[in-house]
Amino acid sequence: xxxxxxxxxxxxxxxxxxxxxxxxxxxxxxxxxxxxxxxxxxxxxxxxxxxxxxxxxxxxxxxxxxxxxxxxxxxxxxxxxxxxxxxxxxxxxxxxxxxxxxxxxxxxxxxxxxxxxxxxxxxxxxxxxxxxxxxxxxxxxxxxxxxxxxxxxxxxxxxxxxxxxxxxxxxxxxxxxxxxxxxxxxxxxxxxxxxxxxxxxxxxxxxxxxxxxxxxxxxxxxx
Amino acid sequence: xxxxxxxxxxxxxxxxxxxxxxxxxxxxxxxxxxxxxxxxxxxxxxxxxxxxxxxxxxxxxxxxxxxxxxxxxxxxxxxxxxxxxxxxxxxxxxxxxxxxxxxxxxxxxxxxxxxxxxxxxxxxxxxxxxxxxxxxxxxxxxxxxxxxxxxxxxxxxxxxxxxxxxxxxxxxxxxxxxxxxxxxxxxxxxxxxxxxxxxxxxxxxxxxxxxxxxxxxxxxxxx
DNA sequence: ATCCCACGGACTGGATCCAATCACAAGGAA
DNA sequence: TTCCTTGTGATTGGATCCAGTCCGTGGGAT
Numbered sequence: 001x002x003x004x005x006x007x008x009x010x011x012x013x014x015x016x017x018x019x020x021x022x023x024x025x026x027x028x029x030x031x032x033x034x035x036x037x038x039x040x041x042x043x044x045x046x047x048x049x050x051x052x053x054x055x056x057x058x059x060x061x062x063x064x065x066x067x068x069x070x071x072x073x074x075x076x077x078x079x080x081x082x083x084x085x086x087x088x089x090x091x092x093x094x095x096x097x098x099x100x101x102x103x104x105x106x107x108x109x110x111x112x113x114x115x116x117x118x119x120x121x122x123x124x125x126x127x128x129x130x131x132x133x134x135x136x137x138x139x140x141x142x143x144x145x146x147x148x149x150x151x152x153x154x155x156x157x158x159x160x161x162x163x164x165x166x167x168x169x170x171x172x173x174x175x176x177x178x179x180x181x182x183x184x185x186x187x188x189x190x191x192x193x194x195x196x197x198x199x200x201x202x203x204x205x206x207x208x209x210x211x212x213x214x215x216x217x218x219x220x221x222x223x
Numbered sequence: 224x225x226x227x228x229x230x231x232x233x234x235x236x237x238x239x240x241x242x243x244x245x246x247x248x249x250x251x252x253x254x255x256x257x258x259x260x261x262x263x264x265x266x267x268x269x270x271x272x273x274x275x276x277x278x279x280x281x282x283x284x285x286x287x288x289x290x291x292x293x294x295x296x297x298x299x300x301x302x303x304x305x306x307x308x309x310x311x312x313x314x315x316x317x318x319x320x321x322x323x324x325x326x327x328x329x330x331x332x333x334x335x336x337x338x339x340x341x342x343x344x345x346x347x348x349x350x351x352x353x354x355x356x357x358x359x360x361x362x363x364x365x366x367x368x369x370x371x372x373x374x375x376x377x378x379x380x381x382x383x384x385x386x387x388x389x390x391x392x393x394x395x396x397x398x399x400x401x402x403x404x405x406x407x408x409x410x411x412x413x414x415x416x417x418x419x420x421x422x423x424x425x426x427x428x429x430x431x432x433x434x435x436x437x438x439x440x441x442x443x444x445x446x
Numbered sequence: 447a448t449c450c451c452a453c454g455g456a457c458t459g460g461a462t463c464c465a466a467t468c469a470c471a472a473g474g475a476a
Numbered sequence: 477t478t479c480c481t482t483g484t485g486a487t488t489g490g491a492t493c494c495a496g497t498c499c500g501t502g503g504g505a506t
Contacts, residue, residue: 010290011460036488046461047488055278061369067233068467068488083321083367090313098306144306146284146380150373157369234490259458269491274458291458291497 011045015053018043023062023073024159025125031075034063061153074157078218081161084154085208091154092204093197095139095147100193102141108189111137115181122171128163134181138188164217169210176206234268238276241266246285246296247382248348254298257286284376297380301441304384307377308431314377315427316420318362318370323416325364331412334360338404345394351386357404361411387440392433399429 019039022028034054036047043050054071057063063071076084114134118127132155142148180203187195211217242262245251257277259270266273277294280286286294299307337357341350355378365371403426410418434440 013290035486037486048460048462051488052274052278052459055275055282059278059282067236069469070488080367080369083317083370086317087314087370087373090317091310094306094309094313144303146303146377147306147310150310150376153373154369258456260456270458271490271492275489293458 010049012049012052012056015039015043015045015049016056019053019057020060020062023057024156026160026163028073030073030160032073034071034073036070060149061157073160076157076161076218078212078215081158081218082208082212084158085204085211088151088154089201089204089208091147091151092135092139093201095142095144095151096188096196096200097193098144098147099139099142100188100191100196102143103138103188103191104141107137107140108185111185111188115178115185118181119178122174124163124166127166128159131177132159138184161211161217165211165214168214168216173210177203180206233272235272235275235279238262238266238268238272239279242276242280243283243285246280247379249383249386251296253296253383255296256292257294257296259293283372284380296383299380299384299441301435301438304381304441305431305435307381308427308434311374311377312424312427312431314370314374315358315362316424318365318367318374319411319419319423320416321367321370322362322365323411323414323419325366326361326411326414327364330360330363331408334408334411338401338408341404342401345397347386347389350389351382354400355382361407384434384440388434388437391437391440396433400426403429 019028019034028034036050036054039050039053040047054063054065058065058071062073064074065071111134114130114137118130118134121127121130136148136152136155139148139151180199184196184199184203187199242251242257251257259273259277262273262276263270277286277288281288281294285296287297288294334357337353337360341353341357344350344353359371359375359378362371362374403422407419407422407426410422
């Protein structure tokens with residue numbers, strides 16, 4: 001999606017950023033093999049930094065590696081995605097509670113701004129980016145590195161299915177998301193971890209259950 | 224600890240296994256830099272597979288990488304370890320509930336056998352291995368790959384602090400662990416997820432709170 | 447004596463070449 | 477026709493060499 005800015009940072013980092021975008025924006029679909037040489041040629045480097053980049057992405061839950069066969073975007077079945085959402089239901093409230101006392105007024109203002117854009121702009125791709133931004137911002141003040149990176153991994157690995165779901169559910173239920181976000185934001189403003197955890201886990205749980213009613217999202221793609 | 228079995232599997236996998244053991248058994252301490260060349264010379268390979276191995280370990284939460292400076296075992300502060308334990312309190316009961324219906328009689332028998340050895344053998348290193356084996360076995364039938372690997376990462380990253388804690392708390396409270404394990408095992412035998420989650424989260428929570436009373440475990444090691 | 451800059455060693459990062467492995471397709475035998 | 481086997485092309489895995497970066501050290505100037 002975004003073009004590669006050459007010269008900035010280490011090559012492996014740039015390649016990782018390029019592939020990360022390609023996966024999160026849906027240019028690379030689950031199950032699709034990622035050929036090292038192809039990526040290297042596309043970005044004008046050797047295969048070596050590509051290999052390093054693929055390992056980094058693996059650590060972020062964006063790819064999986066098979067010996068002598070290569071890397072690909074993981075293909076999850078419906079139950080696995082359901083469990084990931086259950087993991088989020090349990091971990092994200094913890095992250096919120098840990099983050100809440102350290103959240104600055106600026107960061108809360110940023111969430112307000114992001115939510116306003118979510119309500120104004122209904123483009124799918126933009127929504128996915130902003131929704132992610134909204135939630136992850138609320139965890140930025142969390143003092144535990146592990147917790148935040150684990151949650152990021154969970155978001156990463158289910159991004160494709162979130163997009164497919166939003167695509168066929170349409171904007172009809174978008175108002176529910178907005179209401180939940182508003183209530184969550186209010187609890188954060190009041191620095192109330194109890195209400196925060198309640199609205200957050202409810203938000204994730206409702207999404208999980210609605211997603212469970214759309215098994216067609218998990219139809220095997222053509223090989 | 225265990226010697227490298229040369230010729231078996233890919234080099235990077237063997238190196239990863241070697242380093243993994245070194246970290247989990249405490250030969251490599253948190254904060255300690257891992258020199259690629261040193262490892263390569265020690266194992267008779269070039270630096271390249273060592274780099275790959277370090278990326279793999281990073282994905283497992285065993286090392287962290289800094290650009291142009293190298294990899295090292297992450298150094299966690301007391302609060303971060305506390306949060307990791309809280310994550311375990313929330314995730315492991317979920318894994319148990321997911322695994323429970325699919326656990327075979329053989330696997331439960333294996334847990335019984337491991338627990339018997341825990342009660343018999345009080346060696347520290349052996350205890351750490353067996354305790355890990357006991358819990359992870361109860362999750363092996365969990366159908367979600369992500370959940371199990373995430374939990375493994377959490378165990379990995381806190382292994383050193385678990386050892387340090389057991390070392391200075393001594394075997395006095397070992398009977399508590401055994402009672403908790405026995406109750407958990409009984410709930411698993413009865414295929415009762417409610418009791419299983421209760422005993423499991425209690426087990427982890429008690430450990431977390433006892434660990435919180437030993438801040439000396441987190442004293443900065445000499446540079 | 448103290449601060450600054452330049453040099454050097456040590457280490458990681460990247461490129462190229464070669465080896466090993468796997469998948470697939472074509473051909474032969476039952 | 478169907479199954480097994482074998483060979484070939486494509487792709488990943490590994491080794492060696494070279495470039496880039498960081499950090500500490502030592503000399504010189506103020």
